[in-house]
Amino acid sequence: MGYFFSPVRxxxxxxxxxxIEAAPTENRRVLQELVLEPSREEQYYEIREPFSLMSLLKSPMGLMVGFMVIVVFLVPKLMENMDPEEIRRAQEEMRAQGVPSLPSLLPGRSN
Known part of the structure; x- marks a missing residue:
């Protein structure tokens, strides 16, 4: 265990x-006596990488959480800077263009 041996045919x-004939697969030289020596030590298990904050942030789940945090904190700040009259005008334009409003999309509600 823990060593790599060359394959033998x-x-x-x-x-x-x-x-019975035995020959290493690399050179096909017939062996008179089958004596195997390890060619190197073998690492059977992967070494676990240490914890990294950047790998957590680069993962898909980390990107989604980061985006949601930005939305939760940034959108209210943007809404504070908008004029209420401007918001009302934009909503009226959307209704005129036929874009459905949120209450009309909910089940059980009809307008």
Whole structure:
């Protein structure tokens, strides 16, 4: 365990019972004696990356949360700067263009 061994091809002859040949897959040189030595140590498990705030912010969930935080804090500030008369005029223009209002989209309500 913990070491990587080169693959070995083992051929068993059907015509000559008892004849077995072993050869490494890299060079196909027939081995007289099967002695395997590890070529390197093997890392079977991935090393867990340490916690990073940037990886959390780059994830899709982090982006959605960041966008919602911006919307929650930025939209009220933008609405404070708008004139109530301007908002009313924009709503009337939307009604004139045929854009449905929110209450008309809710089920059970008819206008």
């Amino acid at each position: 083992i051929d068993i002859s059907a015509r000559n019972p008892g004849k």
